[in-house]
Amino acid sequence: MSNTNISLELKNEVNQLLDAYVQCIDDDNLEHWPDFFTENCLYQVIPRENHEIGQPTAVMWCDSQGMLRDRITALRHANIYQVQWYRHITSHPVISTEDGNTIKVQSNYAVFKTCNDGESTVYNVGRYVDVIVRENGVLKFKERTAIYDTHRITTLMVIPI
Amino acid sequence: MTITPAHLKWPAGTDYTAVPYSIFNSREVYDLEQEKIHNGPTWNYLATEAELPEKGSFKSTYIGDTPVVVTRGQDNEIYAWVNRCAHRGAEICRERHGKSEDGAYTCVYHQWAFDAKGDLRGVPFQRGLGGKGGMPKEFDKTEHSLRKVRVVNYCGVIFGTFSDDTPDIESYMGEDVSYHFKRIMKGPIEVLGHTRQYIAGNWKFYSENTKDPYHASLLHLFHPTFGIYRASLGGGTIVNNDVHSVLWVESSKEDESKLDDVKSDKTRTYQEGTYQLADMSLLAGAKEFDDDTTTVIFSLFPSLVVHQIQNTLAFRQILPKNENEFELVWTFFGYADDTEELRRYRLKQLNLVGPAGLISMEDGESTELCQKAIVRDGDYTNVLEMGGVGTGTDDHFVTEGAIRSLWKGYRKLMDV
Numbered sequence: 001m002s003n004t005n006i007s008l009e010l011k012n013e014v015n016q017l018l019d020a021y022v023q024c025i026d027d028d029n030l031e032h033w034p035d036f037f038t039e040n041c042l043y044q045v046i047p048r049e050n051h052e053i054g055q056p057t058a059v060m061w062c063d064s065q066g067m068l069r070d071r072i073t074a075l076r077h078a079n080i081y082q083v084q085w086y087r088h089i090t091s092h093p094v095i096s097t098e099d100g101n102t103i104k105v106q107s108n109y110a111v112f113k114t115c116n117d118g119e120s121t122v123y124n125v126g127r128y129v130d131v132i133v134r135e136n137g138v139l140k141f142k143e144r145t146a147i148y149d150t151h152r153i154t155t156l157m158v159i160p161i
Numbered sequence: 162m163t164i165t166p167a168h169l170k171w172p173a174g175t176d177y178t179a180v181p182y183s184i185f186n187s188r189e190v191y192d193l194e195q196e197k198i199h200n201g202p203t204w205n206y207l208a209t210e211a212e213l214p215e216k217g218s219f220k221s222t223y224i225g226d227t228p229v230v231v232t233r234g235q236d237n238e239i240y241a242w243v244n245r246c247a248h249r250g251a252e253i254c255r256e257r258h259g260k261s262e263d264g265a266y267t268c269v270y271h272q273w274a275f276d277a278k279g280d281l282r283g284v285p286f287q288r289g290l291g292g293k294g295g296m297p298k299e300f301d302k303t304e305h306s307l308r309k310v311r312v313v314n315y316c317g318v319i320f321g322t323f324s325d326d327t328p329d330i331e332s333y334m335g336e337d338v339s340y341h342f343k344r345i346m347k348g349p350i351e352v353l354g355h356t357r358q359y360i361a362g363n364w365k366f367y368s369e370n371t372k373d374p375y376h377a378s379l380l381h382l383f384h385p386t387f388g389i390y391r392a393s394l395g396g397g398t399i400v401n402n403d404v405h406s407v408l409w410v411e412s413s414k415e416d417e418s419k420l421d422d423v424k425s426d427k428t429r430t431y432q433e434g435t436y437q438l439a440d441m442s443l444l445a446g447a448k449e450f451d452d453d454t455t456t457v458i459f460s461l462f463p464s465l466v467v468h469q470i471q472n473t474l475a476f477r478q479i480l481p482k483n484e485n486e487f488e489l490v491w492t493f494f495g496y497a498d499d500t501e502e503l504r505r506y507r508l509k510q511l512n513l514v515g516p517a518g519l520i521s522m523e524d525g526e527s528t529e530l531c532q533k534a535i536v537r538d539g540d541y542t543n544v545l546e547m548g549g550v551g552t553g554t555d556d557h558f559v560t561e562g563a564i565r566s567l568w569k570g571y572r573k574l575m576d577v
Contacts, residue, residue: 045517049257050354056508057354057493059517063509066440071512071519073436078386080523152357152488155525157517 006095014095014105014132017139022088022109025160030075033160034068038135042143043068045161047151048126059157071160081158086123087112088161103139105130109146111161113154124150124161166190169577172542177565177572178550183539185363185532191484198463198574199225199481202327204313204320204334206465206478207231207241209492211317211352212258217277219266220258222490223480224321224464229310230254231319234277235264241310241321242279246270253307279307316346318476320461334461335401341459344450345469349497353507356491358516362528364463364479364487365571370524371458371466371477372406372567374398374558375547380527383513383520387438396456397556398563403570404462406563412455443513446472446506462570470521472506473514485532489525491515 021036037043046058062068093107106129113123126148133142146161168183168190184190199205205224212220213233220231221244228244230253246253246268253268253275265282267274274283281302289295310321315330331339360367370376374396378385396410438444449472460466466477478490493515495507513520535541545568548560552569555562 047354047356050356055352055354057356057511058508059356059511059515061508061512064440064442066438067443067512069439070443073439074383074386074519077436078382079519080380080382081526152359153516154359155361155529156358156522158522 006097010097010100010103011095013139014093014103017132017141018090018093018105018107018128021141022090026086026088028085030072030159033072034065037065037068037141037144038133039065041065041068041141042145043141043160044144045146045148045157048147048149049151051147059153060160068160075158079158081156083116084159085114086159087114087120090128101134102142103130103132105132109161121154122150123154124148124157126150126161166193168539169193169575171572171577172540175542176550177552177568178545179542180545180568181540181542182535185365185535186484187539188484191363191481193575194481195225195227197576198571199227200323201574202322202324203463203574204322204327204330204461205463206461206476207310207312207319207321209318209350209352209476209494210239210314211350211494212492213239213319215260217261217264218259219254219256219261219277221254221256222478224310224323226481226483227323228252229321230266231310231312231321232261232266232277239312239314239319240278241312241319242275242307243310245308246273247275247281247305247307248273248284275307279309281305281307316342317350318342318346333402334405337399337407338401338405338459338461341407341457342467345457345467345474347450347496350474350494351497351499353493353495353511355493356515358489358491358525359482359486360489360525360528361486362525362532363484364481366528366531367479367487367489367524368460368462368567369564370527371460372398372408372563373561374408374563375561376527377558380523381520387436389444396558397554398558398560399554400552400563400566403552403566403573405460406566407457407459408563409454409458410456411453443509444471446510447503449503462567468514470514471510472503473510474507475514 024032043062044058045060050057089110091108093105095103095105097103106127108127110122111124112120114120126146129145130141131143132139166189168187172179207222208220208231216233216235216237218233222229229241230244231241234240244252244254248271251268251270253266264277265274272285276282284296287296310323312319312321313330320330399407456470458468464479468475474494476492480488482488493511495504545561545565548555548562551562552566553562
């Protein structure tokens with residue numbers, strides 16, 4: 001399905017969703033991060049080396065909004081890690097849809113991480129592969145898979161990509 | 162003659178309760194470790210047999226920081242050799258894993274070709290071209306094999322050693338580590354994938370960490386925060402041959418009277434229902450062993466830690482990169498005959514462990530915290546007196562006995 005059949009309005013709407021998502025994370029509004037997903041969803045952060053050969057191991061794998069909320073509760077109250085900020089840079093998305101209801105989107109991302117020492121490093125680079133649906137008039141991620149090239153994670157991953 | 166760097170001088174009279182910080186950030190010590198430990202009489206984890214399924218399969222990895230390729234030959238045997246061409250020292254195998262269809266491993270630089278055993282098979286223009294050039298007549302290909310690694314396949318796991326003095330694998334690991342190896346390798350495994358973590362800390366800080374049951378309920382707060390885990394679960398530590406260890410937890414031995422001690426101590430550890438999981442399915446699982454052990458973390462020094470944490474199973478390969486950094490490669494697995502349900506449990510529970518593991522992501526962090534703070538004062542030492550000053554096995558978690566044992570064995574291996 002080519003992009004030409006997608007209305008400018010829909011393109012704008014998808015772009016707004018993608019932009020708002022990364023802004024939410026980078027602004028540390030993580031409590032709102034699960035709201036970008038449908039109740040039953042799939043969010044995974046998976047190394048490209050596994051994805052390419054069909055091995056399922058992901059570093060984050062959540063199949064409900066509840067699991068996403070639990071990630072954030074743990075991040076806020078349980079996990080121990082040094083102060084860190086993300087800055088996501090994303091590419092223009094490639095958007096396609098068969099029926100206008102389920103929208104398939106792919107985009108590239110780079111996440112820079114800055115810690116207390118003030119050094120910003122390229123922390124995680126990859127692509128998002130998304131399935132977006134409309135729920136109560138609002139676009140949400142039914143699936144969001146971050147397939148990362150940077151398969152050597154520095155220290156740990158606590159904040160979602 | 163043995164060279165003993167000044168950094169390896171243990172403070173007198175402390176036995177194994179005090180380790181000088183200088184051994185964690187000295188290049189001299191690091192190089193000596195590569196020689197005496199990783200290139201010495203130790204078995205090092207290379208791969209699971211499942212990663213080498215067919216004739217021609219190969220995987221690139223390391224022993225210490227030496228690049229090594231492990232192969233399955235046309236005779237179906239497993240071999241390993243240093244990934245360095247016998248000609249001019251170039252890296253031969255440039256892929257992480259794959260299959261050599263013709264069974265040859267050819268250096269791209271001058272196309273010297275080796276077989277799965279590491280023997281030299283072909284040298285382009287060996288006889289020269291048009292009667293000119295070429296290798297000397299007496300050049301003997303059999304004298305130019307790759308540096309070979311002695312390998313053993315133990316319960317479907319491949320180990321390698323550079324030394325002829327390394328004892329057989331079961332004697333090397335000891336009775337309890339061997340028991341747990343056989344327990345966890347109870348049937349053919351299926352590799353579920355790898356994750357990799359790069360940690361700015363000395364590799365031995367991680368060895369200590371995985372022999373340290375004392376930190377588990379104090380650093381890793383996921384379970385206590387959600388009121389799931391209690392420090393009073395039954396279990397203990399077992400030490401084999403000083404440097405190998407087993408940390409185990411049994412679910413059925415919870416002792417409520419011990420809990421009162423924890424509560425009155427008001428540590429962070431015991432928080433009753435402060436937070437609740439929104440989706441409890443994360444904790445769903447199945448009993449899959451014929452015992453009550455819910456967690457076992459056992460280590461085969463210097464390169465391997467194996468774990469069962471609920472239904473997650475993994476090999477963690479410790480790869481030192483220099484005195485200040487190491488890589489941790491996780492190979493997650495299940496069994497070839499897993500039911501769909503059990504497989505789903507495993508995949509969901511992978512959220513708990515690994516680089517983004519809810520219950521253990523802090524291990525890399527703790528290693529880095531130590532590395533950052535020991536830059537100076539190399540003659541200062543840590544304090545390893547929890548549970549006494551002795552080495553060996555304990556039937557509780559409030560001990561650093563397995564860490565003291567590690568240093569006892571380390572000093573033997575390093576000859577200091």
